[in-house]
Amino acid sequence: MKDMQLLHKGKVYQGQVCYEGSDLMEVSFDESSAFESGESVICFNFQERIQMRVLQVSKTKLILVPADSEIFKIEAQPGKHYDMYRDEDKTFASFKLNMFGTLNDDFKIFPVRYCSVSRLGFGFEVNDFTVKMNHVYDSMIICEEETIHPRLVVRYAHIREHTIRYGAEIHSISSSDLNKLRYYLVAQQFLENSV
Structure with a gap:
């Protein structure tokens, strides 16, 4: 050492x-x-x-x-809204995910698969059109043995062959949940690089 x-x-x-x-x-x-x-x-x-x-x-x-590091740029940015269509020339590092969780709206719970995260927010996939645009959802995301609970605002949808991919900004997240997410991302990168 x-x-x-x-x-x-x-x-x-x-x-x-x-x-x-x-x-x-x-x-x-x-x-x-x-x-x-x-x-x-x-x-x-x-x-x-x-x-x-x-x-x-x-x-x-x-x-x-x-x-x-880009992981410290992932945070709640309620005042900063990126227009996904006008700001196409801007690119941000994205971290691939394969995590499951939920979106909660009043008494409805939607199971989702989270597939990416960046400073713009989370990307997730759902098999139907039940998710509302520009709506704030409580969420639960499973990171190994931990769970995090950010509030997300759905901003765009992209229809794919077998699923619908949504993009959601982070409306709010606790500092402890943000630290769990950052640690999870770095640990996943470490595991991928060591294989």
Whole structure:
């Protein structure tokens, strides 16, 4: 393991890098309780200096990702509405998903398959036309053993051969659910890259 120093809120912490990849770094040391998810950290040693953000904190380890990682741009953006048809020249990184969950509207529950997420929101598939456009839904998404509960606003639909693909902006999401989602995305990328 190589030594790494972390500068956080004016204090330098000593740690050892357990794993280092292009989009993930795991650092172990004794004082991780001073860190919180989403905070900025500068990692440095004699060869390099990298701006990172804290993804997950445990008692003895930190999971860090690059500060400019696209996963930190996934968040609720109720004031920012992208016009999917006029803004075709804008492209954003998308993460593929294969997760199941539900959309809830009053007392109706629709099962859906979530197939992607980006800073624009979630893409999901349903087999019928029961989903209303520009409507706010409570949702439940299964991320491994965890569930998250964002509120989504459905903005577009695309009819495919066997299903209908919808796109929904994130209207609101709790910070703990956002951290669970970000950690899930990075863990999935790590598993895909290590196979």
